[in-house]
Amino acid sequence: MSRPQAYSDPYVAGTGLGLVLLASYVLAGRGLGASGAFTTVAAKVINAPSLHQSQWLLLEIGGVIIGGFLSALLAGRVQWKVERGSRMSLAFAGGAVMGLGAVLARGCTSGLALTGGALLSVGGWIFMIAAFAGAYALAPLVRRSWL
Amino acid sequence: MRRTLATIAATAGVLALFARDPGTASLDRLGKSIANEEDHVTQDELNQWIKQKKSLRLVDVRSKDEFAKSHAANAESIPMDQIASAAFKSDDTIVLLSEGGAHAAQAWVILQMRGFRSVYFLRNGIAGRRYEPGRDGC
Amino acid sequence: MTAMLIGIAFGFALERAGLGDSRKLAGQFYFTDLTVFKVMFTAIVTAMLGVFWLARLGVIDLASISVPETYLVPQLLGGLIFGAGFVAAGLCPGTSCVSAATGRADGLAVVFGLFTGVLLCGAAGLGDGHFYNLTPRGTETLPQLLHVPYGVVVFAVVAMALTMFKLAERFKAAS
Numbered sequence: 501m502s503r504p505q506a507y508s509d510p511y512v513a514g515t516g517l518g519l520v521l522l523a524s525y526v527l528a529g530r531g532l533g534a535s536g537a538f539t540t541v542a543a544k545v546i547n548a549p550s551l552h553q554s555q556w557l558l559l560e561i562g563g564v565i566i567g568g569f570l571s572a573l574l575a576g577r578v579q580w581k582v583e584r585g586s587r588m589s590l591a592f593a594g595g596a597v598m599g600l601g602a603v604l605a606r607g608c609t610s611g612l613a614l615t616g617g618a619l620l621s622v623g624g625w626i627f628m629i630a631a632f633a634g635a636y637a638l639a640p641l642v643r644r645s646w647l
Numbered sequence: 648m649r650r651t652l653a654t655i656a657a658t659a660g661v662l663a664l665f666a667r668d669p670g671t672a673s674l675d676r677l678g679k680s681i682a683n684e685e686d687h688v689t690q691d692e693l694n695q696w697i698k699q700k701k702s703l704r705l706v707d708v709r710s711k712d713e714f715a716k717s718h719a720a721n722a723e724s725i726p727m728d729q730i731a732s733a734a735f736k737s738d739d740t741i742v743l744l745s746e747g748g749a750h751a752a753q754a755w756v757i758l759q760m761r762g763f764r765s766v767y768f769l770r771n772g773i774a775g776r777r778y779e780p781g782r783d784g785c
Numbered sequence: 786m787t788a789m790l791i792g793i794a795f796g797f798a799l800e801r802a803g804l805g806d807s808r809k810l811a812g813q814f815y816f817t818d819l820t821v822f823k824v825m826f827t828a829i830v831t832a833m834l835g836v837f838w839l840a841r842l843g844v845i846d847l848a849s850i851s852v853p854e855t856y857l858v859p860q861l862l863g864g865l866i867f868g869a870g871f872v873a874a875g876l877c878p879g880t881s882c883v884s885a886a887t888g889r890a891d892g893l894a895v896v897f898g899l900f901t902g903v904l905l906c907g908a909a910g911l912g913d914g915h916f917y918n919l920t921p922r923g924t925e926t927l928p929q930l931l932h933v934p935y936g937v938v939v940f941a942v943v944a945m946a947l948t949m950f951k952l953a954e955r956f957k958a959a960s
Contacts, residue, residue, distance in 0.1 A: 508801045511649050511652055522839075525845070526839065529849050529850055531850075531851075535903070550910055559786050563788065563791065564799070564882045566793050571800035572805065581890060582891075588890065591874045591895045593870075594871065594872070595899040597869055597873065598899060599903040599904075600905075603906040603907075604860070605864055606854065619836065621926055623922070626860050630862075634867065635872035638873065656943055656947065660942075663937075666936050
């Protein structure tokens, strides 16, 4: 297996991401998303019509998985990696908490912060600032698991 | 690379400060379309399209009651209050119908603002068709 | 479908930036790695400028782009909660998929956690609740809220972003 490449410059990668977002606006008349794909599957699994559903997001997330894999493959970064116990449980718990936050806010960093942010949506900016605030606030408490 | 990106962003940002509001660009385009009579079709043109079996969506924007009383063959009913959220494909060719053509013309503006380009309304509406000179002996 | 192609490009860009690595993402909140901030805001500025100028030049219609709806209180609270979960998991819904796709087990854990959280919300009927539907504002944008021209807000966001990037680089050089 080839040596893993270094990650791209964040500003360059960010510009690339911004162009993908722009392409989405122009070609699909809408921005990106992620949590919506999760709610779509969940709504079908337990029959909860109150959860937001979107066929488009389901297909998009499928693409995200493929794209992420492709990029890692090309850069030699595909590798099965399991973290220690506390990391894994916090990952699961964090995911569940994010699930609640995303349902309440009707979006996540992809759908609200990125998509809404670029369109100057009030909700998008409020969510983004609140999310950063919430993360910084809890950071000291979970510091140990990251060291 | 970073410097280039930053310069481009800064320039675009400063220029945005002095630019005319983007909302007006689409209004300009609409005004020109209307002036160039690209927004509507006559009954004859519509008949031609139907004869050519052109793939069309005939949309009747009158109320459900009016539609129920009588409507053109192959027309679908999407009342005015649902036009803003009705589902269309971006490559559909849509022809809007209303009684006198006014509502259809208004629906045309709404659909154009929603981003649909291949939209037309029937000039003089359905009524114009009904009372065409020579046809009904008037 | 376009959705999948856009998704592929999205996932690709995220992984390129290293956002499939939870440790890297978490670094944002301990000031050891500001990648999250840099990538997010560069993307926002790029897309924002793109939309503004394409609309201004008549290439696209602003009305043809769906703007997310604003619900002040739920999004504020939802954001805080989301942020807390984010720093614990080190990944967000989008990046968790990228992480899992590259073989990281903790990414997979986040994906399962997300599903669980969302399922519970659905089961609890959260979407039908009173709180959920508080303070709706429709597709309100900052220019509308602040009664300031669109271009002025664009300028302000660009200025703020570039300033913060400059600070971020200074910060990195110093530490």
